[in-house]
Amino acid sequence: MSITVTDKAAKHISNFLGKRGKGIGLRLGVRTTGCSGMAYKLEFVDEEQGEDVRFDSNGVTVFVDPKSLPYLDGMELDFAREGLNEGFKFNNPNVKNMCGCGESFNV
């Protein structure tokens, strides 16, 4: 089982956490919703939940709940810029197809 964070994403995450002034890491997850079945969750973490699985990558701690893990295993979190917009990108090998915007997907 592995989840990785690219250098670029790690730099932004550390910066966001630092400026936010609190938080121990990042939560990745999936929820069943959206036009293609599932959607990603990306949140700050203030406290660990009981069953969370932890991953450390590039100095960032990532928390994933066990139910989401099969859908996210092997994925890489990247940070990208598209025109004026910028944000985080999930490079997820488990995804079969996405809706046009890529915010929801199924496996």
Next chain:
Amino acid sequence: MALLQISEPGMSTAPHQHRLAVGIDLGTTNSLVASVRSGIARVLDDIQGRSLVPSVVRYHADGKVEVGFEAQIRQSDDPHNTIVSVKRFMGRSLADLGDPGRFPYKFVDAPGMVQLQTAAGNKSPVEVSADILKVLRDRAERSLGGDLVGAVITVPAYFDDAQRQATKDAAKLAGLNILRLLNEPTAAAIAYGLDNAAEGVYAVYDLGGGTFDVSILKLTRGLFEVLSTNGDSALGGDDFDQRVFCWIVEQSRLTPLNAKDTRLLLTRAREAKEQLTEHDEARITALLSTGELVDLNLTTAKFNEITANLVSKTLAPTRKALRDAGLAADEVKGVVMVGGATRMPCIRHAVGEFFGQTPLTNLDPDKVVALGAAMQADVLAGNRKQDDDWLLLDVIPLSLGLETMGGLTEKVIPRNTTIPVARAQEFTTFKDGQTAMSFHVVQGERELVSDCRSLAKFELRGIPPMVAGAARIRVTFQVDADGLLSVSARELGTGIEAAITVKPSYGLSDDEIAGMLNDANAFAEEDMKARALNEQRVDGNSLVQATRAALEQDGEALLSLEERAAIRAGIADLEQRIAAEDHLAIKRAVESLNEATGDFAARRMDASVKKALRGHKLNEL
């Protein structure tokens, strides 16, 4: 693939439901838009990395509108059609302007609010502001990757109801949903996190390009009250440039200058001023069209000397503001600096000395108001939990009241009352048998109605005839969270009622706004096409990238030669469509490439599932 932001714990949104909200500093000289992303408030830049949009709009005869830098550079060639500092005219009538001759515009005396004659017809200040807001909205939507749920727009603390309503109308016209109007000094204080700081009195010193405002705020339980404001609407950083300019002309003994040389030297003067922020001296060189050469050295000491009285001109209103608030300088707990001109060391020094403490300067003074507004917008849009200690209260800036006999003001809601609020007061008839009563709603601190601002008039008819003083008429003032007022009057015996929502007397009716919106819709189709094209291009590009990556990784293992060729052809076709302008063709190409790669995706999925499952028992998953 959409780009995601980090949410607060438990505050993730459903796909396509992001609560994108922005804060807008709609300034006299420059405007900015900011937003909170992944927990941090940031000003949104344009593609060239510029954050400021000069508040300048130029109208062409063919209906084309230029906003910002491109309008600003044409300002001196086309002064009548290039509107600068439109904020000064918001909600103002021709009579309010005093001497309209000092502006280069042709004013039209429309009821309530002036209009400006341009090549594209008469423009109300509301429309001009809306054109600035549209540019900011467009930038925000492209930066945040979606439609906005709303915006917080800042206004000066001294803006009255008419000026606030005009600002709201401008936002409506620009297609923005106003979450709240926020006082500029309050926004600056929020950006510095003072709302979470110790209770006490804070001063906000705001020296912009052409205006100076000072506000005294009192913080109690996370709520800011504006105790007093003062300022000088014709004093700003530009005046410092002007002083340096005069010094250059004097030192170099220049003959009268033409417009071009004047502009050149004003630019050099500004550059020198900015250089003196970091250095002790600045060299000024310029070659004029007359062949004269300017080559001077301006030291900090000299600069301070020639601008000393400008600095003290800001301290007089500051002193007055303190006096109005009934405070001494040493009772102020913190001083916030706002506006680009507060970068000047002489200003920081003078303000520091005046208040006996070092002012807060670690945030960019040009951006601090927009940042505070963005933080407020983030809360109002629902991106934070209630327990985060964010109070969302504001106060009414000026007292609201009614005219009573003798032209006197009866205050119903005193200023600094927290909003939303409702207050009622009872009035009675003045004459025997009086069957109607007219109400005149005014705003201001003065006793005489003629010194206050008239907001609205309405009548209550059908009061049963009674002796004077017998009728009981209850008047209710209600102010919503945006500081906008509705007034109702009710005769308690019969229950007859009359009400008015204060559409301030400058009178932009809903119909007029609808008309303006219709005009705006004339351009909407074009906008929509451009938007659809952009969206399809983004979709297409991401599909091309994803397919290429998949081909490279698994193409040889999972696909036959023909299948690969077919997918490559699909990619080539899509790329060609992306380069062209037809969004529907791109969409079709995306669909057909999706179809062509369907099997491939399924095979890749199978392969990766096999790989993932290898060595695991089913119940481990």
